[in-house]
Amino acid sequence: MARTERKRDVVIVGLGWTGAITGIELAKEGLDILALERGPDRATVPDFKYPQVIDELRFGERYGFMQRPKASTLTIRRTTDETALPYRRLGSFLPGDGVGGAGIHWNGQTWRPQTQEYRLRSYVEETFGADIIPEGMTIQDWGVTAEELEPYYDRFEYMAGISGQAGHVNGEIIEGGNPFEPSRSRDYPLPPLKQQKDSMLFAETAQAMGYHPFPRPAANASAPHVNEYGMQLGPCNYCGFCARYGCLNYSKAAPQTCVLDALKRYENFEYRVNSEVLRVDLAPDGQSATGVTYWDAETQEEVTQPADLVILAAYSIHNVHLMLLSGIGEPYDPATGQGTTGKNYSYQMNGGTTMFFKDRNFNPFASAGSSGMSINDFGIEQIDYAAEGFIGGSYMTCGHSNGQPIRGIALPEGTKGWGAEWKQGVGEWYGRSTGLGSHGSNMSYADCYLDLDPTYTDPHGRPLLRLTFDWKDNDIRMTQFMRRKIEEIVQAMEPDTWQSSYKGDGARYDVRPYQTTHNVGGAIMGTDPNTSSLNRYLQCWGQHNVFVMGASAFPQNIQYNPTGAVGALAYWAVEAIVNDYLPDPRPLV
Amino acid sequence: MSRDYLSTTRRGFLGATAALPALVATGAPGRAAVADDVPLEQYEPEFLTPAEWAFVMAATARIIPSEGDGPGALEARVPVFIDRQLAGDFGAAADLYMEGPFVPDAPEELGPQSPLTPAEIYRGAIAALDARLKAGGRPSFVERDAKAQDAFLTDLSEGRVRLEPELREFWDLLLQNTREGYFADPMYGGNAGMAAWKHIGFPGARGSYTEWVGRAEDYPLGPVSISGERG
Numbered sequence A: 001m002a003r004t005e006r007k008r009d010v011v012i013v014g015l016g017w018t019g020a021i022t023g024i025e026l027a028k029e030g031l032d033i034l035a036l037e038r039g040p041d042r043a044t045v046p047d048f049k050y051p052q053v054i055d056e057l058r059f060g061e062r063y064g065f066m067q068r069p070k071a072s073t074l075t076i077r078r079t080t081d082e083t084a085l086p087y088r089r090l091g092s093f094l095p096g097d098g099v100g101g102a103g104i105h106w107n108g109q110t111w112r113p114q115t116q117e118y119r120l121r122s123y124v125e126e127t128f129g130a131d132i133i134p135e136g137m138t139i140q141d142w143g144v145t146a147e148e149l150e151p152y153y154d155r156f157e158y159m160a161g162i163s164g165q166a167g168h169v170n171g172e173i174i175e176g177g178n179p180f181e182p183s184r185s186r187d188y189p190l191p192p193l194k195q196q197k198d199s200m201l202f203a204e205t206a207q208a209m210g211y212h213p214f215p216r217p218a219a220n221a222s223a224p225h226v227n228e229y230g231m232q233l234g235p236c237n238y239c240g241f242c243a244r245y246g247c248l249n250y251s252k253a254a255p256q257t258c259v260l261d262a263l264k265r266y267e268n269f270e271y272r273v274n275s276e277v278l279r280v281d282l283a284p285d286g287q288s289a290t291g292v293t294y295w296d297a298e299t300q301e302e303v304t305q306p307a308d309l310v311i312l313a314a315y316s317i318h319n320v321h322l323m324l325l326s327g328i329g330e331p332y333d334p335a336t337g338q339g340t341t342g343k344n345y346s347y348q349m350n351g352g353t354t355m356f357f358k359d360r361n362f363n364p365f366a367s368a369g370s371s372g373m374s375i376n377d378f379g380i381e382q383i384d385y386a387a388e389g390f391i392g393g394s395y396m397t398c399g400h401s402n403g404q405p406i407r408g409i410a411l412p413e414g415t416k417g418w419g420a421e422w423k424q425g426v427g428e429w430y431g432r433s434t435g436l437g438s439h440g441s442n443m444s445y446a447d448c449y450l451d452l453d454p455t456y457t458d459p460h461g462r463p464l465l466r467l468t469f470d471w472k473d474n475d476i477r478m479t480q481f482m483r484r485k486i487e488e489i490v491q492a493m494e495p496d497t498w499q500s501s502y503k504g505d506g507a508r509y510d511v512r513p514y515q516t517t518h519n520v521g522g523a524i525m526g527t528d529p530n531t532s533s534l535n536r537y538l539q540c541w542g543q544h545n546v547f548v549m550g551a552s553a554f555p556q557n558i559q560y561n562p563t564g565a566v567g568a569l570a571y572w573a574v575e576a577i578v579n580d581y582l583p584d585p586r587p588l589v
Numbered sequence B: 001m002s003r004d005y006l007s008t009t010r011r012g013f014l015g016a017t018a019a020l021p022a023l024v025a026t027g028a029p030g031r032a033a034v035a036d037d038v039p040l041e042q043y044e045p046e047f048l049t050p051a052e053w054a055f056v057m058a059a060t061a062r063i064i065p066s067e068g069d070g071p072g073a074l075e076a077r078v079p080v081f082i083d084r085q086l087a088g089d090f091g092a093a094a095d096l097y098m099e100g101p102f103v104p105d106a107p108e109e110l111g112p113q114s115p116l117t118p119a120e121i122y123r124g125a126i127a128a129l130d131a132r133l134k135a136g137g138r139p140s141f142v143e144r145d146a147k148a149q150d151a152f153l154t155d156l157s158e159g160r161v162r163l164e165p166e167l168r169e170f171w172d173l174l175l176q177n178t179r180e181g182y183f184a185d186p187m188y189g190g191n192a193g194m195a196a197w198k199h200i201g202f203p204g205a206r207g208s209y210t211e212w213v214g215r216a217e218d219y220p221l222g223p224v225s226i227s228g229e230r231g
Helices: A017-027 A056-061 A115-127 A146-160 A197-208 A255-263 A316-326 A419-429 A473-493 A563-581 B009-026 B032-036 B050-063 B078-087 B118-135 B146-157 B170-183 B192-200
Strands: A002-004 A008-013 A033-036 A074-077 A269-272 A275-282 A289-296 A301-312 A343-346 A349-356 A373-375 A394-398 A433-440 A449-457 A463-468 A497-501 A520-522 A546-548
Touching (some): A017 A033, A017 A269, A017 A301, A017 A563, A033 A275, A115 A146, A146 A563, A275 A301, A275 A316, A316 A449, A394 A473, A419 B192, A433 A473, A473 A497, B050 B118, B050 B146, B050 B170, B078 B118, B170 B192
Parallel strands (some): A002 A301, A074 A463
Antiparallel strands (some): A275 A289, A289 A301, A349 A497, A373 A394, A394 A433, A449 A463
């Protein structure tokens, strides 16, 4: 069975952050828009309502808001010699589905990359020389600058109601903020979150050591906020259920709280759920898209959906999967370095030290997803790569994002993981430990990429996406550098005992423990069609009416959580579409 | 074992009726009402056979023993939680990718690759462990004393008792599910009386702590559950 629907001006694939932003900005132009979301509909009420949503088993452990591997997954291997096997159960990363996407179940940590991160290869070559770039490392410039993107970060942060303290406004360094951030045009819309005892202890210690602590920027509203779409955020009540949960309190920025109810008022906007796009349909000459084909789960049939403009706004790896399935761009070949679709997948290199304080109670349940104090003194622009022997950097944060007990109560090294010792330990140590963690960059490499799996298929019979990725010496050296810096601060904080967890020499990628959902690359932006999939406006080089949103555009991972950059790029790209593309559809570069 | 924890649930059941739609929505069995009402010894498992139930009772009682502060797995009714999880979507691998080919002996870093569901892994592993002990003419796991059970579980956890590759995830599942049954909301059958939350000082589903951020003293209020039970 198959049916063909009436042609639309725009079809948007996925209704998370970028789908919602592009949806409302294009709806304002009066275009006839259809958004297709593969998962179910979701709204604060009933899906995130108190108390049902603060259920650690259902959402924290059983991933109630995440993609179901049965419906959609990928295969993973560490090297091209290995046979990739299915990611049968979620672990290392947790893609979302459903309306709101990953924008509902994030912690809310919202950053702007440092100025040099957008021109990382140029920065390294100019400052340290090209010969410090290790063989096989494929870092590139973005083709867009911090200065160009500033207004779009500002807009995203005011739309999302970010709580924080600016450190660098119109060229002036502001006490109490991050002095290493790119200059911004104004402060955050909301003041910082309240801080916990452990965060304050870290901040005092770091300050005394000459570092520059500041409150971690948070999409957890510290006060009431009304955004440009008239959407209202309420102040966060520190329930301790952010990551993996929808917000019960209209406090955490999400497509639901910030955009969707305003977007749904536009009669020229329609969205359909349980509608998984199977491929982008290309014109016979391959130079443009004619629309998409999707699976309508309700009627159990394939639907041909013609459209003049196709916006891929799915999760990063799913954008790449759709491009590979549709023949958009040439698939990247690691043997020759030719092709761009799937190129430069990268992940994130994190590590941390856990501290135990017998006589302190940090009440970890009284927290928000982005609670905590950070320093950026070891950011990408602060490190002498030639002297330290790696390219990259990291911020570090102390604080709790939650106190949920199932996912693990830290116990001092040597404590048995079960039995009487474990039971006594969880009673003694719950609330009496805290972490100082680094959230670091991950460079891109010739042999870390995405392509189609030769063996395994999804319920529609399509080949699964195949991910090839492993840790590299450069990035391990970065995290070991952070370990040394963190352990110095930890010792100055004087815990009773502490223990570290960082990737070491020979570490292999392990898909089982949760690490981060900051998967980036595969549809990267740049200035050269031979080495990038998208131009600086996120427009496909080969098909001018296809735009690809999201962290799939990053040529290597940044040292930060990606949502700030994803949101700013969406505003940047959609403005180019409205002002430049719609009046004269063509390649913008 | 304290009978108090085993008989707290009349009040818990009455309070829990409001949460029943949520239970149905999660795929948890609708027999919560009956199960919550009976002492652990009289509980009729939905998935586990009598021999499997005895194994899970004995093993979880060693993973979280009754001695010392705080409830043990039996006082918290962890075996009920495990039985219900295995009878439901978790046990059936309802959300997992279960298409072949399977490579169960693949490097463990590539994640579980067994063709068996979690429920089948429990079933297969308990049978395999019992058969191994019987073949050696030794007492079964449940017949052993606590010290010998601890020694066996230590060997299992450290890989000295080896299982077929298809079953090798058994210990990780058992440990994970025991902790889940201990700390999950009581509506799933474990954490009876929210005693595990009280043991560590977690206030449960209160969901609002604005006035408590940055304070150093112990939080004064006991836990509440999703169904409104107060501890």
